[in-house]
Amino acid sequence: MTVTPRAPEPTDLTKNQFRSSKGRTIAMMRVVVDLEKCQDHGQCAFSAPQVFALDENGRLSFRSAATDTFVSADLDESLRDDVEEAAEACPLQAIEVEG
Numbered sequence: 001m002t003v004t005p006r007a008p009e010p011t012d013l014t015k016n017q018f019r020s021s022k023g024r025t026i027a028m029m030r031v032v033v034d035l036e037k038c039q040d041h042g043q044c045a046f047s048a049p050q051v052f053a054l055d056e057n058g059r060l061s062f063r064s065a066a067t068d069t070f071v072s073a074d075l076d077e078s079l080r081d082d083v084e085e086a087a088e089a090c091p092l093q094a095i096e097v098e099g
């Protein structure tokens with residue numbers, strides 16, 4: 001039996017989107033924090049406390065998970081406004097929002 005590979009179907013999805021099993025388009029969003037730029041000012045924690053926090057030593061909590069660059073897990077789209085505000089508020093421009 002010969003199997004003919006199928007051409008990929010055209011899609012309107014961007015590289016940061018995928019289709020759920022129920023056919024819904026889901027956007028993926030992540031934050032990337034340059035921990036070498038970050039100086040633990042904490043403005044991000046005020047803008048998006050669901051994502052950013054300072055630890056008991058007043059340092060960005062992501063420092064326990066990474067040394068130079070922290071990449072978050074996929075974040076819910078409902079957090080977009082807050083994380084974009086955090087990126088704008090960061091005085092060191094250490095935060096990027098991907099997706």
Ligand code: SF4
Nearest residue numbers: 038039041042044090
């Ligand atoms: S606002 Fe910027 S510099 Fe301040 S803790 Fe957040 S990422 Fe770091």
